[in-house]
Amino acid sequence: MKIFVIDKKYEELKKKNLQRNIIIETGILRALFTCFFCRGCIIYSAKEKKILNFFQSFFRIPYLYGSIQSIVQFENQYAKVKHVEIPILMYHQFVLKPEEGGKIKLFVTKRQFEIHLKILKLLNYNTITFEELKQIGLHNRFNKKYIILTVDDGYKDNYTILFPLLKKYKMKAVIFWVSGIKTNKWTIKSDGEKEIHLLDDSQILEMQNSGLIEFGGHTLTHPSLKKLDDIDATREIIEDKKNIERTLGKTLTAFAYPYGHRKESTKKIVEKAGYFFAVSTDTGSGIITEDYYDIRRTAIDKTSLFDFIRKISPGYLQYKAKKYRNRRR
């Protein structure tokens, strides 16, 4: 992210983060012009300026003013004003025919998923993982068209259907695997769902080694973390992380709350466990840098092709977050 400074706060910013591309720009016009055409540019001014307010609201040229508490404020403001964020999609099961899917119908068919991948290719999206996002740097995440495909629970079909398609199109995904049980016990118990097997150790190792799939934590047994006390929640999160890390021989970066359920204390537990990101379902502002432990996702199961195209637009997560907040009021 390039930050155009139009007054004398350069030294302060430089101290905050040296990796940033900070440009001292005395001319407001050049700053405005560049920020209008370039992705990931923002203007910084020590004092509020009416002219910049005007450009921000009418031409979506983002700017920040006042004292800077944290450098992350720039990313937040950029995402908010431009109405953009990396789309983060959520899948579950993959089936050959709809009849094979579970009762809750959290699935896409092989055919549908292949079309999704073709559309992403056509629109020039780069699929990345959370580990890659961390490496790229949150401040560089708007420089290219990135998207993250996530898959919850780690069903066997992730190996037989999802994995071959990812190889075919050379695209990536993140699977949040339940490591402590062999089948979907949590849905069998509550909804009388049929039994579906989860991935085993050798499959997850092979998938990781392909370089196309990153694994993340999703607890040992898929409980609602809202209903557990902190001691049980800690066990579910930490033991699961240890299990997967032992199998894969590497540290995990991201975690997904089962059902998207969590308390405020759950977020702390996840952070303490050493995760860098945690994804939810229908909570979170739709801006990653606002809360790394409440990253909103878009559910793709039961989505028509038209809806899919709508859901991968960079402004969709924030649109949903706003709609959801309004409804709750």
Ligand SMILES: [Zn+2]
């Ligand atoms: Zn789940």
